[in-house]
Amino acid sequence: MKVSKFGGSSLADGHQLQCVFDIIKADDTRKVIVVSAPGKRFKDDTKVTDLLLTYAKATIEDTDATDIIETIKDRYHAIGNHFDLPAYELADIDEQIDHLARKHYRSFDYLFAAFAAHGEYLNAQLIAKVFTHLGVPARFVDPKEIGLRVDDNARSATFDTKSYNTIAELDLSTSERLIVPGFFGYTENGDIATFSRGGSDITGAIMARGLSADLYENFTDVSAIYAVNPSIIENPAAIKQMTYDEMRELSYAGFAVFHDEAIIPAIQGGIRINIKNTNDPEAPGTFIVPPTEVQQTRPVTGIANSNRFSALYLHRYLxxxxxxxxxxxxxxxxxxxxSYEHMPSGIDDLTIIFDKTLLTQEQVDGMLEDIAATIKPDTLKWLPSYGIIMVVGEGMRNRIGALTDIVTPLKEHGISLQMVNQGASEISIMLGIQPDLAERAVKAIYDNIFKMV
Known part of the structure; x- marks a missing residue:
């Protein structure tokens, strides 16, 4: 049995949903389908989740939301009309969209979570209707039905692992495909709480582990995970196989194909993952598997970079x-x-790296003031924009010269580093760098390492 998850780009419109339908119909083992909200149909389009967040803001501020409500309904109607779905099937979705603004919520955070989650919640219902209409029986499965429980963090929830017991009871014996909305679960109080953005990957992994799936398929808009961002390197090497830990390291540092938290249920359950392309389903894609299943052909599997960080540098003798x-x-x-991301240190120096998307200026100012007063450092610097490059590969374990292969091309290109840190696992080396130099550095490292093989 397979659990198959489809992202927003795979479900953006009727044409894309037809591709999804053909993929599911072609393989009876694809029993459980986890879906995202409809994504962008074209470059300047707006994701349905973002439309719903605008609707939420208008509800809180008690401003006219008529236009945004109609835009949201139009997105679902366009998909339904593509398949000639009866009008009454869409009327039910319209009513749920209208009802969102009339419900009572425990807090504004829970209001935002409920509105955002309805992108997936409504899409799963619509897809079940469309599949059944097209002759493939399908049933919408509300996460509440299977006891998918999360904690009380409304917009960045953590999954309660006790829920695996109730998920395992889901009946897979019928011919129905089961359509599960991703991205959210329910608190003990019955409130909707969402995972972080991109959290449908997490739901897919949870379902795969809970049901002991043979394979977790994650369908997106690329035919493989590439060793480096294709916007930096033209036609980069495709990764055929990689380990769980490699994927987690690379996802954290900028590989947007797969949510870094989603790998954890798969690791715990020993579930193999296959990243595939909705528009090229015959391509083998990339498999994410235990280390024992991977044959290394080069020391480095992938290179990722992200400029979403800030850093605090502190110097004090002794x-x-x-x-x-x-x-x-x-x-x-x-x-x-x-919370902090990393804290590399020397005998007189300490650097603390933060995810700046999680910080407010008020927090930064208060922290710096307290450190200056309490720690009394000789030097204290705040770097509001800080780049990180992660060079990742199981082949770097116990390999002499791994760091040399990375830093030598940087020296040759006149690129200086602000920090170098190798993890205890020995499969990753983190480089701190000025954000404007990051892409040049990635290209230099890639050209050196991937031309060695």
Whole structure:
């Protein structure tokens, strides 16, 4: 049995849904289908989730939402009309869209979560209707029905692993395809709470593990995961196989094909993942598997970069001799409700790297003020924009010269680094770099390593 997840680009309009239908119809083992909200149909289009968030904002501010409501309905109607779905089937979806603004929510965060989740919630219902209309029996499965429970973090929820027991009870014995909306679950109080954006990948992985699937297929708009961003390198090498840990490292650092948190249920359940292209379903795609199943052909599997970071640099002599120094830093971060990504250090220096998308200026100002007053560093610098490059590969384990292969081409191209850090797993090397140099650096590293094989 396979669990197949389809992203927003695969479900953006009727033509794309027809491709999805053909894929599902062609393989009876594709029993459970996890779906995203309709994505962009063209470059300047708006995702349905973003339309719903605009609707949520208008509801909170009590402003006229007529136009945005009609735009949302039109997106679902266009898909239904493509398949000549009866009008009464679409009227039910219209009523649910209208009802969103009339419901009571525990807080504005839960309101935003409920509105955002309805992109998937309504699309799953629509797809079940379309499939059945086209002769492939399908049933919408509400996450509440299978007890998909999450914690009380309304817009960045964490899955409750006890829910695997109820998910495992889902009846797969019928000929129906089961259509499950991704991206959200229910709190103990019955409120909708969403995972972080892109969280339909997480739902797919949860369903695959809970049902002990033979394979988790993740359909997107590329025929493989590539060793580097194709916007940086023309026709980069495709990755045929990679390990769970490699995918997690690369997803975290910028590979947008697969959500980095979604790999965890697959790891825990030993579920193999296949990234495939909705518009080229016969292509083998990329398999994400346990380390024992991968045959390494080169030391590096992939290179990712992201400029979504900020960094704090702190210098103080004899920093390494002070017992409890790091604890005092962590207490300041806790006070301001700030999480950090990395904390590489030397004997007199410390760099703390943050995801700047999770910070407010108020948090930054308070943190810097407290560190200056409490720690009294000789130097304290805030770098509002900080780039990270991750060079990842199981083939780097115990390999002499792995770091040399990475930094030598940078030296030859006159590119300086702000930080180098190798993880304890030995499969990744992190480079801190000025954001405007990141793409040049990625190209230099790629050209050196991938021409070696």
């Amino acid at each position: 920093l390494n001799k002070e017992v409890g120094f790091t604890l005092r830093i962590l207490e300041i971060l806790k006070k301001h409700n700030i």
